[in-house]
Amino acid sequence: xxxxxxxxxxxxxxxxxxxxxxxxxxxxxxxxxxxxxxxxxxxxxxxxxxxxxxxxxxxxxxxxxxxxxxxxxxxxxxxxxxxxxxxxxxxxxxxxxxxxxxxxxxxxxxxxxxxxxxxxxxxxxxxxxxxxxxxxxxxxxxxxxxxxxxxxxxxxxxxxxxxxxxxxxxxxxxxxxxxxxxxxxxxxxxxxxxxxxxxxxxxxxxxxxxxxxxxxxxxxxxxxxxxxxxxxxxxxxxxxxxxxxxxxxxxxxxxxxxxxxxxxx
Numbered sequence: 001x002x003x004x005x006x007x008x009x010x011x012x013x014x015x016x017x018x019x020x021x022x023x024x025x026x027x028x029x030x031x032x033x034x035x036x037x038x039x040x041x042x043x044x045x046x047x048x049x050x051x052x053x054x055x056x057x058x059x060x061x062x063x064x065x066x067x068x069x070x071x072x073x074x075x076x077x078x079x080x081x082x083x084x085x086x087x088x089x090x091x092x093x094x095x096x097x098x099x100x101x102x103x104x105x106x107x108x109x110x111x112x113x114x115x116x117x118x119x120x121x122x123x124x125x126x127x128x129x130x131x132x133x134x135x136x137x138x139x140x141x142x143x144x145x146x147x148x149x150x151x152x153x154x155x156x157x158x159x160x161x162x163x164x165x166x167x168x169x170x171x172x173x174x175x176x177x178x179x180x181x182x183x184x185x186x187x188x189x190x191x192x193x194x195x196x197x198x199x200x201x202x203x204x205x206x207x208x209x210x211x212x213x214x215x216x217x218x219x220x221x222x223x224x225x226x227x228x229x230x231x232x233x234x235x236x237x238x239x240x241x242x243x244x245x246x247x248x249x250x251x252x253x254x255x256x257x258x259x260x261x262x263x264x265x
Contacts, residue, residue, distance in 0.1 A: 010034055055089070065150065067091040094153055101156040108160060109133075112167055120174070128252050129170035132244045133163045136237040143236020147217075149229040158230035162237040165209060169245050173198050174253065191250045202245060206238050 006012060014029035028034065044051045056070070067087060074085045086092075109130060116126035140159065144151060176198055180190035216231035 010036070053088075067094070097153040098156060101153060101160070105156070105160055105163070108163065112163075116167070116171070119171075120178070124256060125174055125178075125253070128249060128256070129167055129174065132170060132241070132249060133159075133166050135244050135248065136162060136166060136241045139236040139238075139240025140233045141236075142240070143232050144229065146236075147228075147232045149232055152229055154227060154230035155233045158233040158237070161230075162234050162241075165205070165238060166241055166245075168205065169202050169241065170249060172201060173245065173249060177250075177253065187254050191254050195246055195250055199246070203242075206242065210235050210238055 013034050014027060016028045017025040018028050018031065019026040040052075044053065056066075067090075070087060070091065074087070077085065079085060087095075113126050113130055116129060117123055120126060137159070140155070140162070144155070173194055177190045177194035180193055181187060185193070213231040213235050216227045217235055219225055219228045
């Protein structure tokens with residue numbers, strides 16, 4: 001290793017000994033030509049491939065919008081053969097998080113459906129409970145549009161939270177309706193009474209969740225800018241779910257066949 005202090009110019013480089021021939025040292029100038037040129041200060045590799053990193057700051061715009069603009073700019077470039085362009089950093093992290101949360105959400109729906117099917121001893125009633133979750137996305141999208149907030153990974157976390165609340169509300173309503181149905185009530189009367197008697201606990205749990213998310217939605221705490229979309233999404237979904245729980249679910253339960261246990265004689 002040659003100390004850096006000894007390399008002061010082109011002549012010092014040319015005098016570097018690179019080999020021996022017949023016991024005599026061979027200088028670099030004898031086997032190569034030393035000239036001034038430009039090149040990379042650092043060479044990075046990923047998966048054995050040479051990599052060039054281009055960094056940019058997404059200040060003033062969301063990560064999703066910045067990613068869309070970068071993807072559009074990359075698509076417009078003419079790439080030489082053998083050159084591959086990929087997005088990294090926060091864009092890559094957000095894509096990986098979105099895929100992971102999607103997988104978690106799919107497993108959560110599957111296992112929740114299995115548990116509910118065992119609990120209700122029916123395949124239809126769990127379906128009525130679970131199908132309400134996609135419908136509440138109308139409230140999620142509406143709330144985000146009104147607040148002017150982007151859709152990100154935190155919103156998917158909010159959808160998982162929203163799904164848990166919706167399943168709980170559906171179980172509370174249908175479990176009591178099934179009990180009244182087993183006592184000999186007609187399907188319509190059983191659902192009407194269940195909706196009235198279970199309205200208070202449903203509203204209490206909904207109000208608790210909404211009020212607990214208000215500080216996050218208003219970005220009052222540290223890191224609120226990142227969690228605000230999640231809170232707004234859950235609040236919008238919960239508020240819209242009132243109409244789904246008290247309108248769609250009762251009507252579907254009454255109208256569809258196999259909705260409840262048969263009446264006792």
